[in-house]
Amino acid sequence: EAGVTQSPTHLIKTRGQQVTLRCSPISGHTSVYWYQQALGLGLQFLLWYDEGEERNRGNFPPRFSGRQFPNYSSELNVNALELEDSALYLCASSSRDINTEAFFGQGTRLTVV
Amino acid sequence: GEDVEQSLFLSVREGDSSVINCTYTDSSSTYLYWYKQEPGAGLQLLTYIFSNMDMKQDQRLTVLLNKKDKHLSLRIADTQTGDSAIYFCAEKLDFNKFYFGSGTKLNVKP
Numbered sequence: 001e002a003g004v005t006q007s008p009t010h011l012i013k014t015r016g017q018q019v020t021l022r023c024s025p026i027s028g029h030t031s032v033y034w035y036q037q038a039l040g041l042g043l044q045f046l047l048w049y050d051e052g053e054e055r056n057r058g059n060f061p062p063r064f065s066g067r068q069f070p071n072y073s074s075e076l077n078v079n080a081l082e083l084e085d086s087a088l089y090l091c092a093s094s095s096r097d098i099n100t101e102a103f104f105g106q107g108t109r110l111t112v113v
Numbered sequence: 114g115e116d117v118e119q120s121l122f123l124s125v126r127e128g129d130s131s132v133i134n135c136t137y138t139d140s141s142s143t144y145l146y147w148y149k150q151e152p153g154a155g156l157q158l159l160t161y162i163f164s165n166m167d168m169k170q171d172q173r174l175t176v177l178l179n180k181k182d183k184h185l186s187l188r189i190a191d192t193q194t195g196d197s198a199i200y201f202c203a204e205k206l207d208f209n210k211f212y213f214g215s216g217t218k219l220n221v222k223p
Binding site: 004030031033035041042043045048050055056088090092094095096098099101102103104105106107109 | 121143144146148153154155156157158161201203205208209210211212213214215216218
């Protein structure tokens with residue numbers, strides 16, 4: 001069974017540009033979570049989608065947005081990129097089964113120059 | 114539920130035991146997890162404990178849960194250099210809500 005897949009794995013953008021990151025959850029998982037991890041440190045919660053709806057949002061400015069598609073895949077969009085947006089962006093998925101943990105993708109490494 | 118706290122760093126010598134601690138605030142947690150993140154990679158589930166358990170042992174790993182104090186710990190026996198990583202605790206609440214701690218960076222010195 002395929003795990004959580006994220007694309008691209010790496011990208012470099014210029015300050016002020018816009019970027020879209022993609023995440024495909026494990027088959028059968030309805031929830032997708034996005035996290036930002038800067039400088040290899042802690043996870044900062046960005047967004048949680050379930051069944052196509054935004055369920056919760058972290059303390060990030062509105063230029064961070066996303067959506068979840070009917071097939072439960074998700075996009076994270078970041079507008080007007082700033083240097084401090086450089087980070088590893090991790091996506092995780094889970095199901096409503098109480099026994100199911102969150103499964104993580106390998107992340108997208110974004111560098112803003 | 115949103116305040117899952119961990120200390121940022123832990124340094125131990127190879128062969129010693131490591132104890133990584135975590136506190137959480139939501140008593141309605143169903144499961145509590147420990148994840149491991151190696152450099153440049155995503156998080157991998159290391160172990161978990163159901164909220165009605167006090168302890169779980171899995172080879173070199175021992176998880177202790179104190180529900181009264183909302184305290185979770187991970188003990189790694191005979192710590193090896195390959196255990197050097199960032200360790201995250203997490204709690205799962207109803208309806209797929211997860212809260213993660215900020216991670217503890219474990220450094221194992223030879």
